[in-house]
Amino acid sequence: MMRHAFGRPWSSCSACKAANHVHSSPRYRPTIHRWNLDADRQGIQMTGLINSRISNEVLHNHASLNPQMFYGWNINHISRTSAGLKVLGWALPLDGLVDNTFLYCNGVRAEMQFETDTVVEEMFPTWPNAGAASFRASWPQLSGTRAEGLLVFDIRAADGGMLPIKHRMMFDFSDEGLIVVPDADLISHIGATPPQMFIQTGRTLAMQFDAALRAVHGKGFESQTAVLEWGCGPARVLQHIKHLYGDAMSTIAGIDVDSVAIDWCKSRVPGVEFKTCELNPPVDYPDASFDVIYAYSVLTHLRKRDAERWIEEIHRILRPGGHFIFTTLGVSSLPWLHPSGESSIETALRMNGIYDGAKNTDIDSVISDQDYYRNTWVSDRYVQSIWGEGFDIMLSEVCFHHYQDVWVFRKR
Template identity: 30%
Template sequence: MGWDSFPKGTLYRKAREIVMGTARNDSLRQIEERLLCIEEYIRQRRRENSSSGQAVCAHGSFDQIELRDSALAVQGWMMLPGAAFDRLIVYINEAEAARATPVEKAELGTVFPTVPHAPSAGFRFSVALAPEQTEGMIDIRVAGVTGGRETALLETWYRGGIESLLPVPPLDLMKRVTIYTCFYITGGLHSYRDFWSAIRRHTDPATLGAVLDWGCGCGRLTRHFISFSGIPRICGCDIDAGAIAWCAENLAPAQFATVPLHPPAPYEDDSFDAVVAYSVLTHLTKDVQLEWIKEMRRILKPGGLFLASVHGESAAFVSFNKEAPNILADGICDSFHGGPQLDGIAPPGYYRGTFQAKRYTLREYSRLFEILEYRERGAINFQDLVVMRKR
């Protein structure tokens, strides 16, 4: 949410002065003003939730999913900053199946110190499935209900034995793409559901002849495109030569290539019908982002889709709480180190933790692509998902 979205009253002016650095008040006053910014953020979210007829993506996570003796047991958490849910409804394969039981998670109060209902955002449920329901993909959806209607969703897919469909990479490679190695499979499938659902909203997947997973790492997302998409030509690329070598040896028939830190990529013009990129732009500086976005436009066919995740306002709110408006004051902030995952692979200063306001993303990316959709928290209920089309 950008500053232009706030009501243009006294609070707006004071908050904007603090964030833009034009006010010269003492530290206590700054803290008070920034808390007012967060309160206004929450009030606006509450207004959006009450006025919109569609449920939005919740903040949240499926922390554990198990299928034992035809019983599906799930634990996780979900919330919206604006208001607590009255109840959580569980849908399995689009049919209402249960009510989730609330679970206290005190650690969420630390993550979301400005959200009073955060510590009570945990949930668990167990659903007995018929034998035929345990075969193939299981669609799991938890809907948060507020004021008698569903206001937020937490969704994923699950399939028993999915880890045996293709080889699983060694631990050191998995740690380069996720610090929680148990989420390599389940989180990858969640990502696949996010991207595949977005593709289906904007085109007929049967028309796709070639797709590229840009920044594929050791195949966390690519493996599910191989297993389930039916797309004839699947490619992956990354700067991590070790991960690419493992993918090339273990994830046939997909094709893999190492790419340099800066364009060009080793692909001809108009090569792909779609490019997907989970948490790639989130680790690039502003200038390097734009270099690679232009490169994605080059290798996409006319009318091709570019689906990419970014750290938007919601991710900044989770990561920085009351400091989020200050961090996003200029539209994009690429000054944070991205972590040690690619130490020795990317040179110092290349791998960033980049956060950007929706207004910035729409303005800059629309110079290169037609923006079809901006889905807040649309990538694993944390990053925002941007769907673009090559003109």
């Protein structure tokens, strides 16, 4: 059983069930960062401490949450023509006003046209004017070579100020010739992602994970010799890690329970070691094998007991001083995923620190235990006290990528 800082199981500590109780521990030294809104065109530097954040320990009512913190937008398609750069996507109208939001690429403001979109309206039924969220954006001045290299997309308010969100979209047209995209059926194993978004989100996540590592370690992936992605799927992120940072790595590896995805990776993605793993550990690696292990949206889908087993296994195969970077669903995700409110999740987080009662069927076709895959929420205090055993907790960031929070642990 995983135990918190004082060695007692979560359920035996009555204080843990109080909404605002967090165990003090010398190992918890979080560095909470924000995105530097004036960063260079890579757009992903994490600098400067902030003194406040929306905490998973104080479970606000949705009405009390600052809606700008959870401002939703996405880019579905990017094209480059002789007439300039063009983008299709959606952006929730800030304060319900369509003309209150603008899209920028590398600091240049787009010409935007909003359209009706019933899909977004169904996703965010309580958001004012969400049905008008779909947009077409164009940059006539970004044509030809001016649209080459890394493109960084930001949303800004009508007054030109950056909205208080941390998520940026990164894309490079050269990635389309370097990154191998699986067919639609295999992509569906990680969500209904169009091929170009597969590349775009993979690039963005790779650079964000690198920024998180750099923020606590001073160096990024390029300084690591052995890196593992736990839950790699069809290598959406791992291909970019290899392409951007892999020159000095002796081992780049990916594991997943999805044997179909792993078989595809073995045949299509050279220079990476791929292995199928069982639903529960151990994995086929000796102790202290990796400098960095990262996982995007894996612990967000595991039952309590399965997550605890896997974190113990991650600790085993991570080298002393190595880093474990992973994302979670916290209370900050609820306005996205349950905009009308979900009291059962909030109650579970208050009482137990974790809610794993929502079944997810996305990968039922490739796993044997149909009850294994879940949608799982955790509170900060749960992550600190239960999952943090044997680690120093170096970084915690709300809404790191869309609605998922990020944590960086360092093995003691």
